[in-house]
Amino acid sequence: MANGSVVVVGGTQGLGRELAQSYAGEGRDVIVTGRDQARAETAAAEIGGSTRGIGFDLAEPHSIAAALAEVGAVEHLVLAAIERDVNSVRDYKIDVAVRLATMKLVGYTEVIHVLLPQLADDSSILIYGGLARDRPYPGSTTVTTVNGGVTALVRTLVIELAPRRVNAIHPAIVGDSPQWIDMPAERHDALVARTPIGRLVTMAEVVEASRFLLENAAINGINLPVDGGWLCM
Numbered sequence: 001m002a003n004g005s006v007v008v009v010g011g012t013q014g015l016g017r018e019l020a021q022s023y024a025g026e027g028r029d030v031i032v033t034g035r036d037q038a039r040a041e042t043a044a045a046e047i048g049g050s051t052r053g054i055g056f057d058l059a060e061p062h063s064i065a066a067a068l069a070e071v072g073a074v075e076h077l078v079l080a081a082i083e084r085d086v087n088s089v090r091d092y093k094i095d096v097a098v099r100l101a102t103m104k105l106v107g108y109t110e111v112i113h114v115l116l117p118q119l120a121d122d123s124s125i126l127i128y129g130g131l132a133r134d135r136p137y138p139g140s141t142t143v144t145t146v147n148g149g150v151t152a153l154v155r156t157l158v159i160e161l162a163p164r165r166v167n168a169i170h171p172a173i174v175g176d177s178p179q180w181i182d183m184p185a186e187r188h189d190a191l192v193a194r195t196p197i198g199r200l201v202t203m204a205e206v207v208e209a210s211r212f213l214l215e216n217a218a219i220n221g222i223n224l225p226v227d228g229g230w231l232c233m
C-alpha cells in the first residue's frame with residue numbers, strides 16, 4: 001500500500017510530466033507543479049486520475065511554504081523543474097543566472113524543508129540534474145554549475161534526512177523530450193555520433209530509471225547518469 005502521494009515539482013511538462021503520468025496511470029495520487037496555477041491545473045486534468053496541480057515559482061523561495069501548505073503525506077518527492085539559461089562568463093547575464101541557481105539549489109531545498117513533516121522514514125526523494133555537469137557546452141555555465149550542486153545536495157541530504165532516501169538522475173540530452181525534439185539534424189547527428197548506443201536516450205528510459213531510484217529501498221546517495229554510455233567517450 002502507498003504511504004502517500006507522488007509529488008512532481010516541474011511536472012507540468014517534459015520528463016517530470018512523463019513520470020507523473022506513469023504513476024497516475026497506476027491509480028496513484030499525484031501532484032504536479034509549475035510556475036502558474038492555471039497551467040498546473042490544466043496539466044493535472046490532462047494527466048488524469050486524481051492528479052492535482054499547484055502553481056508556485058521556485059525562484060521565489062519565500063512563496064513555497066504557503067503554496068504547499070495543503071499537501072498531505074508524500075511517498076515520493078521528485079524535483080524536476082528547470083528554467084534554462086544560456087550563459088557564459090564572457091557574456092554573463094546575472095538575472096537569469098540568479099533565477100536558475102536559486103530555483104535548483106535554494107528552491108529545491110526549500111520544497112524539501114516544507115514537505116519534510118509529510119515525508120515518512122520510508123519515503124524517497126529524486127532530484128534531476130543533468131550531464132552538462134560533466135560535459136559542458138558553450139553557454140552551459142550556470143546549468144553545469146547547478147547540476148554540480150545537485151550532486152553535492154544529494155550527499156548532504158542523505159546524511160541530514162536519514163533514513164529517508166535521496167538520489168539524483170543525470171540524463172544526457174533526451175532526444176524525444178519537448179526541449180530537444182526539434183533540434184537541428186546536424187546537432188542531433190553530432191550527439192548520436194558521441195553516444196555508444198547509437199541514438200539518444202528516451203523519456204521512457206529516464207522514467208524507468210527514475211522509478212528505480214525512487215522505489216528500490218536499497219538505493220541511496222546515487223547520482224545516476226542515464227546517457228547510453230556518453231560518459232565513456
Ligand SMILES: NC(=O)c1ccc[n+]([C@@H]2O[C@H](COP(=O)([O-])OP(=O)(O)OC[C@H]3O[C@@H](n4cnc5c(N)ncnc54)[C@H](OP(=O)(O)O)[C@@H]3O)[C@@H](O)[C@H]2O)c1
Nearest residue numbers: 010012013014015034035057058080081082128130174177
Ligand atoms: N530534457 C533533457 O534532455 C534533459 C537533459 C538533462 C537533464 N534534464 C533535467 O531534467 C529536468 C526536466 O527537464 P525537461 O527538459 O523535461 O523540462 P521542461 O520540459 O523544460 O519542463 C520544465 C518544468 O519546470 C517547471 N518550471 C520551470 N521554471 C520553474 C520555476 N521557476 N518554478 C517552478 N517550476 C518551474 C515548468 O513548469 P511551467 O512551464 O508550467 O511553469 C515545467 O513543468 C530538469 O531538471 C533538467 O535539468 C533534462
